[in-house]
Amino acid sequence: MLRFLRLILWPFSLVYGIIISARNFMYDRGILKTTKFSLPVIVVGNLAVGGTGKSPMTELLIRLLKNDFKLATLSRGYGRKSSGFLYVSPTDSVRQVGDEPLQFKNKFPEITVAVCEDRVVGVEKLQRDHELVLLDDAYQHRALTPGFSILLIEYQSLFKTKLLLPAGNFRDSYSQRKRADMIVISKSPEQLTADKKKQALERLDADPVQNVFFSYLSYDHPQVVFTNKIAEIPITKSDHILLVSGIANPALLQKYLQGQCASLKTLSYPDHHLFSENDLRDVIELYQQIQSDQKYIVTTEKDYQRLKDFAQMFDRLPPSAVRVLPVKTSFHDAGDEGFSSIVHQYCKGKIS
Structure with missing residues:
Protein backbone atom coordinates (compact mmCIF):
# COMPACT_ATOMS: atom_id res chain seq x y z
CA MET A 1 0.00 0.00 0.00
CA SER A 218 20.08 9.62 26.12
CA TYR A 219 17.31 9.99 28.67
CA ASP A 220 17.37 11.29 32.23
CA HIS A 221 15.01 10.19 34.99
CA PRO A 222 11.38 11.33 34.55
CA GLN A 223 10.49 14.51 36.43
CA VAL A 224 7.20 14.87 38.27
CA VAL A 225 5.23 17.92 37.08
CA PHE A 226 1.94 19.68 37.96
CA THR A 227 3.05 19.69 41.62
CA ASN A 228 4.86 22.17 43.86
CA LYS A 229 7.72 19.70 44.24
CA ILE A 230 9.74 18.94 41.12
CA ALA A 231 11.38 15.57 41.65
CA GLU A 232 13.23 13.05 39.52
CA ILE A 233 12.01 9.47 39.94
CA PRO A 234 13.81 6.59 38.20
CA ILE A 235 11.79 4.16 36.09
CA THR A 236 11.54 0.66 37.57
CA LYS A 237 10.56 -2.73 36.19
CA SER A 238 7.37 -2.51 38.29
CA ASP A 239 6.10 0.64 36.59
CA HIS A 240 3.13 0.67 34.22
CA ILE A 241 3.48 3.65 31.89
CA LEU A 242 1.16 5.52 29.55
CA LEU A 243 3.23 7.44 27.00
CA VAL A 244 1.54 10.53 25.56
CA SER A 245 3.49 12.06 22.69
CA GLY A 246 3.04 14.44 19.79
CA ILE A 247 6.48 14.27 18.22
CA ALA A 248 7.61 13.41 14.69
CA ASN A 249 9.21 10.05 15.46
CA PRO A 250 8.40 8.47 18.85
CA ALA A 251 9.78 5.01 17.95
CA LEU A 252 13.10 5.39 19.82
CA LEU A 253 11.34 6.76 22.90
CA GLN A 254 8.87 3.87 22.87
CA LYS A 255 11.68 1.35 22.51
CA TYR A 256 13.56 2.90 25.43
CA LEU A 257 10.55 2.85 27.75
CA GLN A 258 9.58 -0.71 26.81
CA GLY A 259 12.95 -1.87 28.04
CA GLN A 260 12.62 -0.05 31.35
CA CYS A 261 9.11 -0.75 32.66
CA ALA A 262 6.59 -3.54 33.28
CA SER A 263 4.14 -2.42 30.58
CA LEU A 264 3.75 0.44 28.13
CA LYS A 265 0.63 1.88 26.54
CA THR A 266 0.92 4.69 24.01
CA LEU A 267 -1.19 7.58 22.77
CA SER A 268 0.53 9.11 19.76
CA TYR A 269 -0.50 12.37 18.11
CA PRO A 270 0.95 14.29 15.12
CA ASP A 271 4.07 16.39 15.58
CA HIS A 272 3.37 19.70 17.40
CA HIS A 273 -0.24 18.57 18.03
CA LEU A 274 -2.27 21.18 19.91
CA PHE A 275 -4.05 19.16 22.58
CA SER A 276 -7.75 19.63 23.23
CA GLU A 277 -9.94 18.87 26.24
CA ASN A 278 -11.22 15.79 24.41
CA ASP A 279 -7.64 14.57 23.97
CA LEU A 280 -7.02 14.98 27.68
CA ARG A 281 -10.20 13.09 28.53
CA ASP A 282 -8.90 10.22 26.38
CA VAL A 283 -5.54 10.36 28.18
CA ILE A 284 -7.12 10.28 31.64
CA GLU A 285 -9.55 7.52 30.68
CA LEU A 286 -6.78 5.29 29.34
CA TYR A 287 -4.66 6.00 32.42
CA GLN A 288 -7.50 4.99 34.72
CA GLN A 289 -7.94 1.74 32.81
CA ILE A 290 -4.44 0.58 33.73
CA GLN A 291 -4.85 -2.03 36.47
CA SER A 292 -1.98 -1.14 38.76
CA ASP A 293 -1.19 1.13 41.71
CA GLN A 294 2.25 1.78 40.27
CA LYS A 295 1.27 3.65 37.12
CA TYR A 296 1.87 7.09 35.66
CA ILE A 297 1.81 9.16 32.47
CA VAL A 298 5.07 10.00 30.68
CA THR A 299 5.39 12.76 28.11
CA THR A 300 8.21 14.65 26.40
CA GLU A 301 9.48 18.11 27.33
CA LYS A 302 8.09 19.51 24.09
CA ASP A 303 4.68 17.92 24.62
CA TYR A 304 4.59 19.22 28.19
CA GLN A 305 4.64 22.78 26.86
CA ARG A 306 1.34 21.98 25.10
CA LEU A 307 -0.16 20.07 28.01
CA LYS A 308 0.44 22.76 30.63
CA ASP A 309 -2.71 24.62 29.64
CA PHE A 310 -4.74 21.64 30.90
CA ALA A 311 -3.11 21.28 34.30
CA GLN A 312 -6.47 21.53 36.06
CA MET A 313 -7.73 18.42 34.28
CA PHE A 314 -5.01 16.36 36.00
CA ASP A 315 -6.08 17.52 39.49
CA ARG A 316 -8.18 14.38 39.96
CA LEU A 317 -5.08 12.19 39.50
CA PRO A 318 -2.36 11.45 42.10
CA PRO A 319 0.27 14.22 42.46
CA SER A 320 2.98 12.18 40.73
CA ALA A 321 0.77 10.87 37.92
CA VAL A 322 2.31 13.03 35.18
CA ARG A 323 6.05 12.95 34.50
CA VAL A 324 8.28 14.51 31.85
CA LEU A 325 11.19 12.57 30.39
CA PRO A 326 14.17 14.84 29.58
CA VAL A 327 16.33 13.90 26.60
CA LYS A 328 19.78 15.08 25.59
CA THR A 329 22.31 14.61 22.81
CA SER A 330 25.28 12.38 23.59
Whole structure:
Protein backbone atom coordinates (compact mmCIF):
# COMPACT_ATOMS: atom_id res chain seq x y z
CA MET A 1 0.00 0.00 0.00
CA LEU A 2 2.80 2.42 0.94
CA ARG A 3 4.65 1.64 -2.28
CA PHE A 4 1.48 2.27 -4.29
CA LEU A 5 0.88 5.58 -2.51
CA ARG A 6 4.44 6.71 -3.20
CA LEU A 7 3.97 5.84 -6.87
CA ILE A 8 0.87 8.06 -7.03
CA LEU A 9 2.64 10.94 -5.26
CA TRP A 10 5.88 10.64 -7.25
CA PRO A 11 4.88 13.20 -9.96
CA PHE A 12 4.23 15.79 -7.24
CA SER A 13 7.63 15.04 -5.70
CA LEU A 14 9.20 15.53 -9.12
CA VAL A 15 7.61 18.98 -9.46
CA TYR A 16 8.62 19.85 -5.89
CA GLY A 17 12.19 18.73 -6.63
CA ILE A 18 12.39 20.94 -9.72
CA ILE A 19 11.21 23.93 -7.71
CA ILE A 20 13.67 23.51 -4.84
CA SER A 21 16.53 22.72 -7.24
CA ALA A 22 15.84 25.95 -9.13
CA ARG A 23 15.66 27.84 -5.83
CA ASN A 24 18.96 26.42 -4.59
CA PHE A 25 20.59 27.14 -7.96
CA MET A 26 19.54 30.80 -7.80
CA TYR A 27 20.92 31.17 -4.27
CA ASP A 28 24.15 29.40 -5.25
CA ARG A 29 24.62 31.75 -8.24
CA GLY A 30 23.73 34.89 -6.32
CA ILE A 31 20.57 35.51 -8.34
CA LEU A 32 18.52 35.50 -5.14
CA LYS A 33 19.76 37.76 -2.36
CA THR A 34 21.18 36.31 0.84
CA THR A 35 22.33 38.16 3.96
CA LYS A 36 25.37 37.37 6.09
CA PHE A 37 26.01 38.93 9.49
CA SER A 38 29.25 39.92 11.20
CA LEU A 39 28.35 38.32 14.54
CA PRO A 40 28.47 34.51 14.93
CA VAL A 41 25.30 32.87 13.60
CA ILE A 42 24.95 29.10 13.99
CA VAL A 43 22.21 27.22 12.15
CA VAL A 44 20.90 23.84 13.33
CA GLY A 45 18.77 22.02 10.77
CA ASN A 46 17.98 18.90 8.79
CA LEU A 47 16.91 17.83 5.32
CA ALA A 48 13.94 15.69 6.32
CA VAL A 49 10.69 16.63 8.05
CA GLY A 50 11.18 16.50 11.83
CA GLY A 51 12.45 13.74 14.06
CA THR A 52 16.23 14.19 13.83
CA GLY A 53 16.85 15.63 17.31
CA LYS A 54 17.19 19.34 16.56
CA SER A 55 15.82 20.46 19.94
CA PRO A 56 18.29 18.42 22.03
CA MET A 57 21.09 19.65 19.76
CA THR A 58 20.05 23.29 20.22
CA GLU A 59 19.92 22.76 23.99
CA LEU A 60 23.40 21.24 23.90
CA LEU A 61 24.69 24.33 22.10
CA ILE A 62 22.99 26.58 24.65
CA ARG A 63 24.70 24.73 27.51
CA LEU A 64 28.07 24.93 25.76
CA LEU A 65 27.92 28.63 24.91
CA LYS A 66 25.65 30.52 27.31
CA ASN A 67 28.35 31.20 29.90
CA ASP A 68 30.86 32.54 27.37
CA PHE A 69 28.65 34.67 25.10
CA LYS A 70 25.55 36.82 25.33
CA LEU A 71 23.39 34.36 23.47
CA ALA A 72 19.99 34.35 21.78
CA THR A 73 18.05 31.59 20.05
CA LEU A 74 15.77 32.34 17.12
CA SER A 75 13.08 30.01 15.81
CA ARG A 76 10.16 30.32 13.45
CA GLY A 77 7.84 29.24 16.26
CA TYR A 78 6.15 26.42 14.39
CA GLY A 79 2.39 26.24 14.97
CA ARG A 80 2.06 29.62 16.68
CA LYS A 81 -0.96 31.77 15.90
CA SER A 82 1.00 35.03 16.11
CA SER A 83 3.28 36.52 13.47
CA GLY A 84 6.33 38.74 13.24
CA PHE A 85 9.17 39.13 15.74
CA LEU A 86 8.45 38.30 19.39
CA TYR A 87 10.55 37.80 22.49
CA VAL A 88 9.53 34.64 24.35
CA SER A 89 8.54 34.77 28.02
CA PRO A 90 8.13 31.71 30.30
CA THR A 91 4.49 32.72 30.82
CA ASP A 92 3.66 32.75 27.09
CA SER A 93 1.40 30.11 25.60
CA VAL A 94 2.28 27.65 22.85
CA ARG A 95 -0.24 29.39 20.62
CA GLN A 96 1.70 32.63 21.00
CA VAL A 97 5.26 31.40 20.45
CA GLY A 98 5.35 27.66 19.63
CA ASP A 99 6.34 24.70 21.78
CA GLU A 100 10.10 24.47 21.19
CA PRO A 101 10.90 28.17 21.85
CA LEU A 102 8.79 27.98 25.01
CA GLN A 103 10.70 24.87 26.07
CA PHE A 104 14.05 26.66 25.55
CA LYS A 105 12.92 29.69 27.58
CA ASN A 106 11.62 27.62 30.47
CA LYS A 107 14.80 25.54 30.67
CA PHE A 108 17.19 28.46 30.13
CA PRO A 109 15.45 31.60 31.44
CA GLU A 110 18.75 33.48 31.52
CA ILE A 111 19.10 33.58 27.71
CA THR A 112 17.09 35.46 25.10
CA VAL A 113 14.63 33.35 23.11
CA ALA A 114 12.85 34.92 20.14
CA VAL A 115 10.62 33.85 17.26
CA CYS A 116 10.35 35.29 13.78
CA GLU A 117 9.39 33.64 10.51
CA ASP A 118 11.87 35.92 8.69
CA ARG A 119 15.25 34.94 10.13
CA VAL A 120 17.03 37.92 8.56
CA VAL A 121 14.68 40.35 10.31
CA GLY A 122 15.06 38.37 13.53
CA VAL A 123 18.86 38.43 13.52
CA GLU A 124 18.88 42.14 12.60
CA LYS A 125 16.94 42.86 15.79
CA LEU A 126 18.96 40.50 18.00
CA GLN A 127 22.44 41.54 16.84
CA ARG A 128 22.14 44.90 18.62
CA ASP A 129 22.28 43.33 22.09
CA HIS A 130 23.80 39.88 21.57
CA GLU A 131 27.12 38.32 20.67
CA LEU A 132 25.81 35.07 19.21
CA VAL A 133 22.57 33.82 17.63
CA LEU A 134 21.50 30.17 17.36
CA LEU A 135 18.99 29.52 14.59
CA ASP A 136 16.81 26.49 15.21
CA ASP A 137 15.56 24.66 12.09
CA ALA A 138 16.78 27.18 9.51
CA TYR A 139 18.96 25.12 7.16
CA GLN A 140 16.51 25.74 4.28
CA HIS A 141 16.17 29.46 5.09
CA ARG A 142 18.69 30.48 2.45
CA ALA A 143 17.85 34.17 2.54
CA LEU A 144 20.32 34.10 5.46
CA THR A 145 23.85 32.73 5.11
CA PRO A 146 24.99 31.37 8.49
CA GLY A 147 28.52 31.64 9.74
CA PHE A 148 28.42 27.99 10.77
CA SER A 149 25.85 25.32 9.90
CA ILE A 150 25.20 22.04 11.72
CA LEU A 151 23.18 19.52 9.73
CA LEU A 152 21.52 16.59 11.49
CA ILE A 153 20.91 13.43 9.48
CA GLU A 154 19.14 10.57 11.22
CA TYR A 155 21.20 7.38 11.23
CA GLN A 156 18.43 5.12 9.91
CA SER A 157 17.66 7.46 7.01
CA LEU A 158 21.13 6.83 5.56
CA PHE A 159 20.06 3.29 4.71
CA LYS A 160 16.69 4.20 3.16
CA THR A 161 15.51 5.65 -0.14
CA LYS A 162 15.58 9.44 0.11
CA LEU A 163 12.37 10.67 -1.51
CA LEU A 164 11.25 14.27 -1.58
CA LEU A 165 7.88 15.42 -0.30
CA PRO A 166 5.12 14.37 -0.64
CA ALA A 167 6.15 10.83 -1.70
CA GLY A 168 8.87 10.82 0.95
CA ASN A 169 9.81 12.93 3.95
CA PHE A 170 12.77 14.91 2.56
CA ARG A 171 12.04 18.61 2.20
CA ASP A 172 15.34 19.35 0.47
CA SER A 173 17.62 17.47 -1.87
CA TYR A 174 20.07 15.09 -0.22
CA SER A 175 22.85 16.81 -2.19
CA GLN A 176 22.35 19.90 -0.02
CA ARG A 177 24.19 18.11 2.80
CA LYS A 178 27.36 19.39 1.10
CA ARG A 179 26.58 22.94 2.28
CA ALA A 180 26.99 22.03 5.96
CA ASP A 181 30.10 22.89 7.94
CA MET A 182 29.38 20.01 10.30
CA ILE A 183 27.21 16.90 9.95
CA VAL A 184 25.90 15.04 12.98
CA ILE A 185 24.58 11.54 12.29
CA SER A 186 21.89 11.59 14.96
CA LYS A 187 19.85 8.92 16.70
CA SER A 188 22.49 6.32 15.98
CA PRO A 189 22.45 3.11 18.06
CA GLU A 190 23.92 3.58 21.52
CA GLN A 191 26.03 0.49 20.85
CA LEU A 192 27.59 1.37 17.49
CA THR A 193 30.11 -1.05 16.00
CA ALA A 194 33.04 0.08 13.87
CA ASP A 195 31.51 -1.77 10.92
CA LYS A 196 28.16 0.01 11.24
CA LYS A 197 29.94 3.33 11.59
CA LYS A 198 31.94 2.66 8.42
CA GLN A 199 28.77 1.75 6.50
CA ALA A 200 27.06 4.95 7.64
CA LEU A 201 30.02 7.11 6.61
CA GLU A 202 30.07 5.46 3.19
CA ARG A 203 26.37 6.22 2.75
CA LEU A 204 26.87 9.79 3.92
CA ASP A 205 29.76 10.45 1.52
CA ALA A 206 30.71 13.71 3.21
CA ASP A 207 33.35 16.06 1.84
CA PRO A 208 36.77 15.76 3.54
CA VAL A 209 36.45 19.32 4.92
CA GLN A 210 33.19 18.54 6.70
CA ASN A 211 33.38 17.56 10.36
CA VAL A 212 31.24 14.45 11.03
CA PHE A 213 30.08 13.20 14.43
CA PHE A 214 27.87 10.34 15.57
CA SER A 215 25.32 11.10 18.27
CA TYR A 216 22.54 9.29 20.11
CA LEU A 217 19.71 10.30 22.41
CA SER A 218 20.08 9.62 26.12
CA TYR A 219 17.31 9.99 28.67
CA ASP A 220 17.37 11.29 32.23
CA HIS A 221 15.01 10.19 34.99
CA PRO A 222 11.38 11.33 34.55
CA GLN A 223 10.49 14.51 36.43
CA VAL A 224 7.20 14.87 38.27
CA VAL A 225 5.23 17.92 37.08
CA PHE A 226 1.94 19.68 37.96
CA THR A 227 3.05 19.69 41.62
CA ASN A 228 4.86 22.17 43.86
CA LYS A 229 7.72 19.70 44.24
CA ILE A 230 9.74 18.94 41.12
CA ALA A 231 11.38 15.57 41.65
CA GLU A 232 13.23 13.05 39.52
CA ILE A 233 12.01 9.47 39.94
CA PRO A 234 13.81 6.59 38.20
CA ILE A 235 11.79 4.16 36.09
CA THR A 236 11.54 0.66 37.57
CA LYS A 237 10.56 -2.73 36.19
CA SER A 238 7.37 -2.51 38.29
CA ASP A 239 6.10 0.64 36.59
CA HIS A 240 3.13 0.67 34.22
CA ILE A 241 3.48 3.65 31.89
CA LEU A 242 1.16 5.52 29.55
CA LEU A 243 3.23 7.44 27.00
CA VAL A 244 1.54 10.53 25.56
CA SER A 245 3.49 12.06 22.69
CA GLY A 246 3.04 14.44 19.79
CA ILE A 247 6.48 14.27 18.22
CA ALA A 248 7.61 13.41 14.69
CA ASN A 249 9.21 10.05 15.46
CA PRO A 250 8.40 8.47 18.85
CA ALA A 251 9.78 5.01 17.95
CA LEU A 252 13.10 5.39 19.82
CA LEU A 253 11.34 6.76 22.90
CA GLN A 254 8.87 3.87 22.87
CA LYS A 255 11.68 1.35 22.51
CA TYR A 256 13.56 2.90 25.43
CA LEU A 257 10.55 2.85 27.75
CA GLN A 258 9.58 -0.71 26.81
CA GLY A 259 12.95 -1.87 28.04
CA GLN A 260 12.62 -0.05 31.35
CA CYS A 261 9.11 -0.75 32.66
CA ALA A 262 6.59 -3.54 33.28
CA SER A 263 4.14 -2.42 30.58
CA LEU A 264 3.75 0.44 28.13
CA LYS A 265 0.63 1.88 26.54
CA THR A 266 0.92 4.69 24.01
CA LEU A 267 -1.19 7.58 22.77
CA SER A 268 0.53 9.11 19.76
CA TYR A 269 -0.50 12.37 18.11
CA PRO A 270 0.95 14.29 15.12
CA ASP A 271 4.07 16.39 15.58
CA HIS A 272 3.37 19.70 17.40
CA HIS A 273 -0.24 18.57 18.03
CA LEU A 274 -2.27 21.18 19.91
CA PHE A 275 -4.05 19.16 22.58
CA SER A 276 -7.75 19.63 23.23
CA GLU A 277 -9.94 18.87 26.24
CA ASN A 278 -11.22 15.79 24.41
CA ASP A 279 -7.64 14.57 23.97
CA LEU A 280 -7.02 14.98 27.68
CA ARG A 281 -10.20 13.09 28.53
CA ASP A 282 -8.90 10.22 26.38
CA VAL A 283 -5.54 10.36 28.18
CA ILE A 284 -7.12 10.28 31.64
CA GLU A 285 -9.55 7.52 30.68
CA LEU A 286 -6.78 5.29 29.34
CA TYR A 287 -4.66 6.00 32.42
CA GLN A 288 -7.50 4.99 34.72
CA GLN A 289 -7.94 1.74 32.81
CA ILE A 290 -4.44 0.58 33.73
CA GLN A 291 -4.85 -2.03 36.47
CA SER A 292 -1.98 -1.14 38.76
CA ASP A 293 -1.19 1.13 41.71
CA GLN A 294 2.25 1.78 40.27
CA LYS A 295 1.27 3.65 37.12
CA TYR A 296 1.87 7.09 35.66
CA ILE A 297 1.81 9.16 32.47
CA VAL A 298 5.07 10.00 30.68
CA THR A 299 5.39 12.76 28.11
CA THR A 300 8.21 14.65 26.40
CA GLU A 301 9.48 18.11 27.33
CA LYS A 302 8.09 19.51 24.09
CA ASP A 303 4.68 17.92 24.62
CA TYR A 304 4.59 19.22 28.19
CA GLN A 305 4.64 22.78 26.86
CA ARG A 306 1.34 21.98 25.10
CA LEU A 307 -0.16 20.07 28.01
CA LYS A 308 0.44 22.76 30.63
CA ASP A 309 -2.71 24.62 29.64
CA PHE A 310 -4.74 21.64 30.90
CA ALA A 311 -3.11 21.28 34.30
CA GLN A 312 -6.47 21.53 36.06
CA MET A 313 -7.73 18.42 34.28
CA PHE A 314 -5.01 16.36 36.00
CA ASP A 315 -6.08 17.52 39.49
CA ARG A 316 -8.18 14.38 39.96
CA LEU A 317 -5.08 12.19 39.50
CA PRO A 318 -2.36 11.45 42.10
CA PRO A 319 0.27 14.22 42.46
CA SER A 320 2.98 12.18 40.73
CA ALA A 321 0.77 10.87 37.92
CA VAL A 322 2.31 13.03 35.18
CA ARG A 323 6.05 12.95 34.50
CA VAL A 324 8.28 14.51 31.85
CA LEU A 325 11.19 12.57 30.39
CA PRO A 326 14.17 14.84 29.58
CA VAL A 327 16.33 13.90 26.60
CA LYS A 328 19.78 15.08 25.59
CA THR A 329 22.31 14.61 22.81
CA SER A 330 25.28 12.38 23.59
CA PHE A 331 28.23 11.56 21.34
CA HIS A 332 30.11 8.43 20.41
CA ASP A 333 33.91 8.17 20.59
CA ALA A 334 34.28 11.12 23.00
CA GLY A 335 32.93 13.31 20.23
CA ASP A 336 31.61 15.85 22.72
CA GLU A 337 35.12 17.26 23.18
CA GLY A 338 35.76 17.66 19.46
CA PHE A 339 32.29 19.08 18.88
CA SER A 340 32.69 21.65 21.67
CA SER A 341 36.16 22.64 20.48
CA ILE A 342 35.06 23.27 16.88
CA VAL A 343 31.99 25.29 17.89
CA HIS A 344 33.93 27.42 20.40
CA GLN A 345 36.73 27.98 17.90
CA TYR A 346 34.24 29.33 15.35
CA CYS A 347 32.51 31.65 17.85
CA LYS A 348 35.71 33.04 19.34
CA GLY A 349 37.22 33.50 15.90
CA LYS A 350 34.25 35.60 14.78
CA ILE A 351 34.22 37.78 17.91
CA SER A 352 37.96 38.34 18.38
